[in-house]
Amino acid sequence: MHITIENAAKAIEEAIRKAREIDTFMCIAIVDSGADLKAFHRMDDAWVGSIDIAIKKAKTAVFFGMPTGEIGKLSQPGKPLYGIEHSNQGLITFPGGLPIVDKDGVMIGAIGVSGSSVENDHAVATAGAQALGTWELPAHPWRT
Amino acid sequence: MHITIENAAKAIEEAIRKAREIDTFMCIAIVDSGADLKAFHRMDDAWVGSIDIAIKKAKTAVFFGMPTGEIGKLSQPGKPLYGIEHSNQGLITFPGGLPIVDKDGVMIGAIGVSGSSVENDHAVATAGAQALGTWELPAHPWRT
């Protein structure tokens, strides 16, 4: 089952709560397991440049079933996946994108957050994903 | 003043209410007066192809400060704006996109709706825009 809009809204709500708690202004995107946009929310005063980054982080996370930051470790110069960002019309491979995995270990979508430091982006994405389950997934998650 | 997220959420809420009333499944996009995405909501079972159309309708409406359908009348073969859809990385020029104009006659953003007939798309967009003001704007509205 792809993520429902009810669940997408819940994830965004929790992400916003966290974003406010740490005093940041975020763009938050939710995609389904086909990497198609389900919901998007830009807080007032969030960077306009973060719109596309948040969406690309969510897509990247669902594209490969892993946190975006994990891909970024492998895409540095000299590393195995150097240049992977050129695929899929542009990936974002630094932290802030996380798969959303339900209680059965199935990846139902992903969340992407952009608007502050990558640590803050990751923290807000985590809050959103955990509202629905987890982003800690098996080595190769099933996709709905 | 660009549209606030509070107002964007209110417009989406009213649009959803109307969409349900007429038994449709819609994608609803809100952009600010810079044509940058502010909020997006895809109802469960809405067409995946409507994601991009809803966003492009909202952008098109704010790009030219008029309902998308008005542009479509001018972009037919033999008409003055024939082919305008090729600009701005793709316009959608049939009904379903409307500027959002506040009580001072200032265009603060736009709403784009896709998922049903163009009549239904227009009706849902109207409900969203009217939650914040109107889409009936002066010949050339002020932009925030």
Place this chain on the structure above:
Amino acid sequence: MHITIENAAKAIEEAIRKAREIDTFMCIAIVDSGADLKAFHRMDDAWVGSIDIAIKKAKTAVFFGMPTGEIGKLSQPGKPLYGIEHSNQGLITFPGGLPIVDKDGVMIGAIGVSGSSVENDHAVATAGAQALGTWELPAHPWRT
């Protein structure tokens, strides 16, 4: 459930059988319900230009849950969806793309065929879709 590769292969096999029967050279694409490519087959001597058309037809069919030719009727000059082809990075709206609907009425993907007349393209796509179920779907099919 997205279309499986076993089923995608079966649809392609039936499409090829039909293509040979009517003495044509086809490109055949299968996408899942997220519009992501699952399988592709270009018969020897098929047009190179048909590669992208077959893929876009499959995507278009799943984007809107209907045969591509139905959209094309509505996208003619003066019709309600004129210019819709500018969305989603390019649609193909003439016949040859069909949703694939399982026995529960759920759209699990789509098939796109290009390489001959639109009548032949449609006939081959029909053979492929019917290998798995049907493309005659409810007014608004559920998506996996």
Place this chain on the structure above:
Amino acid sequence: MHITIENAAKAIEEAIRKAREIDTFMCIAIVDSGADLKAFHRMDDAWVGSIDIAIKKAKTAVFFGMPTGEIGKLSQPGKPLYGIEHSNQGLITFPGGLPIVDKDGVMIGAIGVSGSSVENDHAVATAGAQALGTWELPAHPWRT
């Protein structure tokens, strides 16, 4: 002679056999010597993000008549081909793409594999290429 669909299917079959042997879920793309897609196969549970990467690896291999990983060595920061990934609508320059060279030393196409580590991707691509000949080609192979 461009690769035939019969041969493309044989290469994919061998690649799948290898992919299963090492317990991976792969996207496998075959292009002809014009870099145009001939066949594509996404195993169930393969990453959606690997679709485009597999296709781009195959194209990259045929574009330059060499294994993708060889180009990647030259495209690192400070190296002669730094940034080459920006050409041709996006290259992938890490391992997993291999030319397919027939027994006469003629490059008839290429295979691109994505879905696991670059070592596994390369192993599966090798199995596919070797089903038809080799990927070890003369300094500048003839192209059909």
